[in-house]
Amino acid sequence: MSREQKNRRDFLVKLGIGAGGVGIGTQAAASLRSLLPNVSYDAPTTVKVGLPADFPDGMKFLPEQRLFVFREGKVFHAVSAVCTHLGCTVRAEALPQPETVEVGGAQLRVTHRFACPCHGSKYTGDGKVVSGPAPRPLLWFHLSVSPDDGQLVVDLAQEVGRDFRLTTA
Ligand code: FES
Structure with a gap:
């Protein structure tokens, strides 16, 4: 076999291996992609929870969102x-x-405290831990008013500080 023939044969072998590799890689990528759904199942983080007028002065529990909404005027x-x-x-x-307490530099009228039925953690009305095993205070979430229909909107992905207050019109 001449040197030219050997080079040609080596080239064709490498070309074949490369083409096979690309084919296998493409097939593998397609197989992996088929395992992923085409839709997003992420729950929306913002939820409309009703008109401000639907909330009594004091506290309302929203079981679906596992949220307490407090209203004072x-x-x-x-x-x-x-x-x-x-x-x-x-x-x-x-x-x-x-009770009126200072929370995050702002006055807050506290009407409730919280207790966990599972292992006995206790929290103050603004969510601070009084007794464990809870390691951290309860979260506060961002509230806003929808420009569409005036409903309160809670963003369950947006934690806010304890000085957060939404004042409605
Ligand atoms: S889950 Fe609340 S105290 Fe354990």
Whole structure:
């Protein structure tokens, strides 16, 4: 076999291996892609929860969102009901007397405290841990008013500080 023939044969062998590799790679990518759904199952993080007028002064529990929405006149804030220990839903207990406390540099009228039925964690009305095993305070979530229909909108992906207050018109 001449040197030219050998080079030609080597070239064709490499070309064949390369083409086979590309074919296998393309097939593998297609197979992997077929395992992924074409739709997103992520739940929306913003939820409309009703008109401000639908909320009584004081506290309203939203079981679907596992959320407490507090109202004092035109001022609203929302506290998560998800215990920061292992995620049970905490229960609100009405205080014998409402208290005014300073939370995040702003005054807050506190009407409830929270207790977790699973392992006994207790929280103040603004969500601070009083006794464990909960490692962190309850989350506060961002509230806004929908420009479409005036409903309150909670963003369950947007944690806010304890000085957050939504004042409605
Ligand atoms: S889940 Fe709430 S104390 Fe364990």
